[in-house]
Amino acid sequence: MDASSLSSSLGSPEIAEHSALHSLVFDSAYSDDSNGPQSSGLAGRSGFTASRVRPERWGFVRIQHIRRGSRRVVRRNFSRQNMRTVWHGINGELRELRRGRNSMAFLRHRNGRNCANLSGNAMAALIGQSAAMEFASSERGFLRLYVASTSTAFCVMLAVVLLGIGLGGVASSMIPRRLASPQKLLPAILLLAAIWTLLSYIFFPIPPRQTDINAFHIESWQEIEWLSLALMFPVAFLSGILFPLVLACVQQQVPNRMNSAGLTILFNTGGAALGPLLAGFVLLPWIGFQSSLILSAVAYAGLAILASEKGSWSFRQQFGIALLPLSAIFVLIIAFFPYRRAEIHFANARRPFEADGSRLLKKIEGTADTVQLLRRDLFGEPYYYRLVTNAYSMSGTLPRSQRYMRLFAYLPLALRPESENALLICYGVGVTADAFTHDARLKHLDVVDISKEVFSLADFYSGDGYSNPLRDPRVTAFVQDGRFFLQASPQRYDIITGEPPPLKVAGTVNLYTQQFFALMNDRLKDDGIATFWLPIYQLTTDETKAILRAFHKVFPNASVWATCDLEWIMMGIKGPLHKPDEESEHALWSDPKTRSDLERIGIEVPEQMSSLFLIDGDEIDRITQGVEPLSDFYPKRLTDMRPNLETAFRFGYNYLERSAARRHFLSSALIDKVWPNEWKDSLELFFLVRETQFLSEISGSNWLAELDLYLRHTKLRTPVLAVQNSDEWRLSLAEKFAAISPSLPAEALHDLIAGALARRDFNGAIQLLEREKEGGFSNANDFFLLTYLYCLNGSVEKAEALAAAQAQSIQKDWFVDWLWGDLQAEFGFRPPL
Template sequence: MPVLLEDPTLYRRQFGGVIAACYGFNTLGAVAGALLGEGYLVRRFGLPGTGLTAACLSLAAAGIAWLFAGTIPARTEATGFQFSLGKQTPWKLLLVSLGAGTLFLGLEVIWFRFMRLYVASSSTAFCTMLAVVLAGIGLGGLAASAIRTATPRKLLPLLLLLAAIGTLLSYVFFPLPVIQGDSKAFHIESWPEITRLSSALMFPVAFLSGILLPVMVTCVQKELTNRMNSAGLTILFNTVGAAFGPILAGFVLLPWLGFQSSLILSAAGYAALALLSCEKKSWSLRRPTEVALSLLGVLFVLILAIFPYHRDEMHFENARRPFEADQSVLQKKVEGSADTLQLLRRDLFGEPYYYRLVTNAYSMSGTHPRSQRYMRLFAYLPLALRPQSENALLLCYGVGITADAFTRDPRLKHLDVVDISKEVFDLAGSYSGIEYSNPLPDPRVTTFVQDGRFFLQAGPDRYDIITGEPPPLKVAGTVNLYTQQFFELMHDRLKDGGIVTFWLPISQLTIDETKAILRAFHNVFANASVWATCDLEWIMMGSNGRLQRPDQELTRSFWSEAKMRSDLGRIGIESPEQMSGLFVMDSEEIIRITEGVEPLSDFYPKRLTDTNPDLKAAYQFGRNYFDTSAALRRFLSSPFIKQIWPEEWRKSLDLFFLVREMRFISEMSGSNWLADLDLYLRHSRLRAPVLAVQNSDEFRLALAEKFAARSRAVPAEASPDLIAGALARRDFPAAIQLLETEKGRGFSNINDFFLLIYLYCLNGSVEKAESLAAAQASSIQKDWFVDWLWGELQAQFGFHPPG
């Protein structure tokens, strides 16, 4: 831009108008580039095509400049480029330019952090917010080109004070989005809504900033006279400040002060720059500009005096409100260098049941029992297949579930844990619960605050196992943890025969996206396979080279280790054979379903789109692989399984695949709970599915038993879990006794009534069942379930339904 100002066509025009117009149009061009790149080019042509397009546009601009350069006569007074600071360097103005750049780019980081409490953390959201900022600057530049003043120095402090006031007022009057009432209440993904919110918060100060730079350049030009030197120096100082601002905001202000105090400090910074830019003669009240400056100063002080300093608590509460619907309460709040983290805890019977880590406006991770199933299998699945493993690498710590699973293996000698967020490690000691402890103090564990990809590229170590707890896939930046190039980095850091496991949550993806990730994974790991419990949280597994069948002695030792065996039981893996029931597909099936699919790549990141997943399609996709007969056939015919799967793990497989299918259907779409329970009780010894049918789990049960032990009588609120526990033990008399206690209280749940009748029959007390049914006959509402139950009890136990 400084070179452009020396063009003969522009040289004879008024300097302030020229620099402002050039700056405005240049920035509006940046808006077009950002929107075109994000909205079309990257998606259509990938990063190489987008870069090539940018290069072609730059060449086109150079060609246009060359054509014009030949048609316009050169200035006769031009003496070539020369650098001169004049008689006196305008250091004060240059410092104002430096400070303005620092404040505005720091504000941009602070604004974006605040907005993430309401909008999705996606590349589209970031691009939209960036476009609003750039549009404000560009339009401000065009507005500045219309300003005609012989004394721009008097205008400068007025603009800086307006920026200070605008910083505060745009935050105070930020328009809160309408609460939708669902789990994504403030997870806004609509670009028009993001544009509206961004415009209210950022546009006013961005517009003023667009006016500020041309005015500062004009003020400097009054001192230096040379157009190129004045523009170049002012822009240099402004840009150096702009480079420093995000570092100051991200690594100092936000972690130490939080976003609201950082906003206030930025506003105070603009006010300080206004004082610095004032000339001594501006302190009188003889001219309108001096009066206006004084009034703006008074207004700024008044706003600071009446500022709602607790407003930030409302915004934090809004971000976490959707996740408090389960009666979770806030435990800790941390504004870190990268994210705003809020730790919520759900108590049960007066003790912690599970935690949820809310990052910005998104539930990033948690210790819910359902989540623990796949998080712990990230560790246990490769440990079971490679029990001789000595070291492991965990990318992304989350809430520590996978790390905790690793540290339960006494044979593992070392665990490296890498996470980009220091605050995630700081929160590690905040989690407590039944049979859970912070894994980080374990002497075998080493933590690294580092980007996972950089760690893989830079570190020399090779590992037996590499796994991770990555953020949800549609969060900005996570795509780079699912590309073929990332999987190649993981592959290169494995020992020979080392194993990789990685999360594949197909409920968060479209089917095409799932296939693109599977294709990328298989391109790197030729023997890739997929595993899952009874939900859509799947696990990809691959190895460096051919996997060997695990040593029988080490395998028995793995399953005889009490801490691991107990932990596996809590997540529903109660026997070695149940590992077989986790199988979904091997490499041959991956090749079949991904035929013709392009892999997710660093160069084509938009193959993972911002499109909301189709849950029905994901359910049907998963349903096809959980069908018992088809799943068993794929397992038994798989060359991969024949090669590496221990023989002793291949027994009674029909039951385990059937249980997985039944639990999947029940969790995803609902089922006949008593029919499921009957099968589990009479045809298996499994505990987890029995508890699940009763909406309980091993974690709830442990808390309920602890609560009951310190109570004189059976607490009513713990009774459902205690009943479920008795059924899981197959202690039918104990379950009947608990249900009879509930009958004495008056059944609060009609299902308890039906369960008691069923258990009477199962326990050989058909007469009691008939008597109870007859006594309640008038209150029983006839429906398909009652008809089914009477028919089954009659056929199985000779039960006579009430008249």
């Protein structure tokens, strides 16, 4: 066999670098001086040349090209037997390579020390990138205690991290190699990363509260960028330096650039994938973000030891002078680390919501969010709860919130009392689920929420008339994304409802698109009903119209409902329309459990359901003409822009104003087909009550004129309580406290007075006010109320005597002038001189 036939068989890149060629190559015109004297190369008539032929420790040679026209000849002779032996060896190895069974043959190792170095460098790539991604995930969770969870915030944080990594890579290329070898520089950079991981957290600049909401909920991308630069950029920059250094170290062990780059990228990418998974599903739920950051720092420091060479940790070595002080600094930071710093940040996030006297009940650091449950006590008993997610009040059991949350269930149940099963998307604080479980006829309820933390908090809620709905045997809970659940579940439901997170929170847009509403429609039974939350004060008018358009395109029989606020409820009916039969239309008010629950939220008689109506599909179609629906393909139709509340109030008032509301109700073709005729009585009065309450909540009102309207022209309890800053929950707690306590605080006394007036027990209210007068009125409004009640109860003389006795302390203003004039006109009252 001659050299030319051998050369023609060496066309594949695998053989060009095969270890068996060591027996052919002695020296080369392209070898470096360390491999002996230069000479001409190999071959017979058609030889080849090799560049930088070295007997490398890995046992392979890098041949970069074949020169088929070379006339260089081998100056040493080979026997035919030697050539045959080599040829057979190469052919055998080539067959193994082509079969894929020996594709890593070129990595046969011959040096145990170098193997250890390679393992250390590979672990540096794997664990270092894992620690970097774990750090980024933990810091993102930490930043959300101050920053709004919007898509803009996420993009800014990601941009800062990527910028740091990119600039770090550029900086790494600028480090003079004569300064130190990559293997010696790597431990120092790892130690710096460990130190900065802790320092960036310790010296994090706590931002000021947003003045308009008195809370940390930063939405400005410039402020988010500044905080991200302070917290994330230093470590991201050092991570960018680390990758080229690790790659250079691996290349010292694996000289082939393709192989060394492949190995480094393999471990680096594996670490990048492992880090977020480890942080999100293991570290954050188990040990929290602060301990996760400390663990990341320890991982960097441990890698510094693993990646360092023997003897590096000595003052006799050039880099030992740097490594030892860096190590000492790291140890000192760990020793004096402010381990209670995390509690300060959690307290900052919840502090704006503690102004009403709420206190922390439970805190959970979850896979995606930090959840804090606050409880407000009244007279020693739980009054309401607030669920604070990161820095946002996500949900709560406040009485005004329970109005619309319970209507998600009761509105469709009133029209379809025969419903057997329902699906609730997003559990929140369990108010809607609790309302469903009050209906004894409902056979099954599925509850879906992406956060397992909200389910784990279900046992912490307690209160009058409330029980954990998840303990009801009819209820099944699923920790799943609501959209995926609709796609995967074969179940069809009579009712589907949902109360997602605030609309501007990242990801919530996917629960308001036309495609999502189509999924809801597909999972409904024929004649089924869907209800969904629409808080228009969180949206611009165009965004509200885009969502309404999307909902109406899926549900032609769409309508919108609301109590006396801007927490609107979209309702869509699938299939044929019909009214509930006469026997079942009063079902909710015939059952004591559902009736008492409805009365607590202000729906005291069936006719009040009519006053919840706003608009139907025809009006939706009219106001959304020319507006494109919110879609999966155009999610930015829901922007990150902060809405103008005044604009939202004006838009809402167009439909809450009593004459407009009554006109829309009576002219609605949908109402004519689905609404019981008995519920259409007293429309004017109930629409007036809703409008008055809305204006009172938005801009304030003459509270005594409002109270007079409710007392003398309606039989309703809830508005009477509301105008005196009370409600059914407060009243129940005050009555319990009065039953066991001989003395009453002023706060409880006011609730008892409101309760007496709600029962139209004027004598009882007068007695309580006179009891307060003996010790001095706690506020001027109680004096005015007692004067009014004396006149209303026929004791005008007592009213005049009271007014005369308090004349010196009365400060004249528009309210006093109105009251004296009104009492004089109505009851013949003579104001004090």
